[in-house]
Amino acid sequence: MSTQTNPELAISVKDLTKIYGERPAVSHANFEVPLGTVCGFVGPNGSGKTTTMRMLLGLITPTGGSGTILGQPINHPERYLHRVGAMIEGPAFYPALSGAENLRVLATLGGYDTDMVQGLLNRVGLGDRGDSKYKTYSLGMKQRLGIAAALLPSPHLLMLDEPTNGLDPAGIQEIRELLRELANEGTTVFVSSHLLSEIEVISDSLVMLRKGEVIFAGKTQDLLLRQQPTIIAKSLDSQDLKKLLEIAHNAGHEGTIIEDAAHILGPTEWAPILNKMAFDAGIILSQLAPVLPSLEETFFEMTGDSE
Amino acid sequence: MIRVFFAEWRKLRRPTLFLGTMGAVAGVTALVTSLLFLLIDSARGNAREGQMVTRQTLELAHGLTIGFSSSAGLLGLVALCVFASQTAQEYTHGTLRNLLVRQPKRLTLLLGKFLSMCSFALVSVIVSATVSTALAFGLSGKAKVVTTAWTTADAGTSLIHTFINVFLSVIAYGTVGMILGLVFRAPIPAISLGVAWLLIIENIIAATVKNSGKWMPGQLITTLSSGGDFTASYSHAMWVVSAYLVVGVVVISVLFRRRDVAN
Secondary structure, three states: OOOOOOOOEEEEEEEEEEEEOOEEEEEEEEEEEEOOOEEEEEOOOOOOHHHHHHHHOOOOOOOEEEEEEOOEEOOOHHHOHHHEEEEOOOOOOOOOOEHHHHHHHHHHHHOOOHHHHHHHHHHOOOOOOOOOEHHHOOHHHHHHHHHHHHHOOOOOEEEEEOOOOOOOHHHHHHHHHHHHHHHHOOOEEEEEEOOHHHHHHHOOEEEEEEOOEEEEEEEHHHHHHHOOOEEEEEEOOOOHHHHHHHHHHHOOOOEEEEOOEEEEEOOHHHHHHHHHHHHHOOOOEEEEEEEOOOHHHHHHHHHOOOO | OHHHHHHHHHHHOOHHHHHHHHHHHHHHHHHHHHHHHHOOOOOOOOOHHHOOOOHHHHOOHHHHHHHHHHOHHHHHHHHHHHHHHHHHHHHHOOOHHHHHHHOOOHHHHHHHHHHHHHHHHHHHHHHHHHHHHHHHHHHHOOOOOOOHHHHOHHHHHHHHHHHHHHHHHHHHHHHHHHHHHHHHOOHHHHHHHHHHHHHHHHHHHHHHOOOHHHHOHHHHHHHHHOOOOOOOOHHHHHHHHHHHHHHHHHHHHHHHHHOOOOO
């Protein structure tokens, strides 16, 4: 397992593979995560996200391939895990201990100052519930405690598996802000989710997984720009929409009518040209908006299904 | 290692576990020691399996520790349950992955946990010895047992030897519990199988197959606690129990080190 180390990378994996019996859970995964960025790790349930994270954390042994975390090979997790915070497969703590005591167990184990526990609880919004037993926590509170535990080592790399599960919209917003804040402080955040819309908002780069294979790894914006934007046009007279589609078709752009608007595939810069062509044809447009496809739409477009 | 030790103690010291276990240990010891003195004149015996410990035996220097050593089997079962549950619960709660992220050296984690639980067992043996000794003195008058020999140097030596033997047997039971916890990865099957084997299956085999007691781990651990008995000599028990545990520990260490940690 040898992988060239690049000091600019938090994570680098090459041909990482995990096979259970005959079934490949992760197959020849190749991707890199630059230091100091928020990287979304997306894919549907069962696509291999958690298995990949487990391999990166040394919890399971890869069947093949190699990788480095913070410049250290993944087959020596003891060399890098003291700089890594992680919450994987959801939060898991001792039900009979309080939230604070659970954190103290991990702080003691990792050799961190137990005095920092209250500060971490405050940071994730559990400051006043630290003394309550873990078993009394709601799912959202458990999730927050999991994030607090991941922050114990003041990590250079934070790996979170579905951190917003069970959180209400306000909680999701808080976690988003927290992750962005951590990235601004220099922490690399590698966050998995099957909620693509969530990841789209917070990530600088993406690793997209489907059926154990990486189908995209790179900047989020690059992925979205790969897809053709849609120009949504509405006219004062809805009878004109068919005529508008015909104009677009003649100009080499396909489209369709959805409800009371024409959705025409075309680059953003073609929108004013369409506007002029419509005007010349006597069509007055009441709305003209180029819309980039969402990450979700892009994902379905790339995978060719809507799982 | 030391960090693992103290982290484990944070779990072991929680009141329900710590006080509950020590309460059970004190109760079991009190029961066994009380029966020894209160049933001294009973025709049905005052010790395990209907055996009779006479007044003359109790008045010897080692008579002070008979109640304590007789409690060893039950103390061992308590240790087996604690070691098995504390180990297996890491799997059922899913907390093992947190521990391994903070301490990726798996054998260090395992050894630290084991030593921590051994120290917990040591406290339980101290509680048992204290309760048994206090009760022995307290009940000696009622049972008309002369305690002159109990305050001699020989009695002190006997107490130390018994303490060591009981502690070793409790650790042996606990190690069996930890092995079962790691094999089954769930407390209920680990404890059920351990208790069923030690209390039922071994006794059936020992009763039906001649000389089999010499090779049964549970029987030999009990022999160890009493310093040797009619089942086997102390040295035989020590060697065979050690051999069983070494094999079990090696197998389980290799398994724990290599096994994937996944739900």
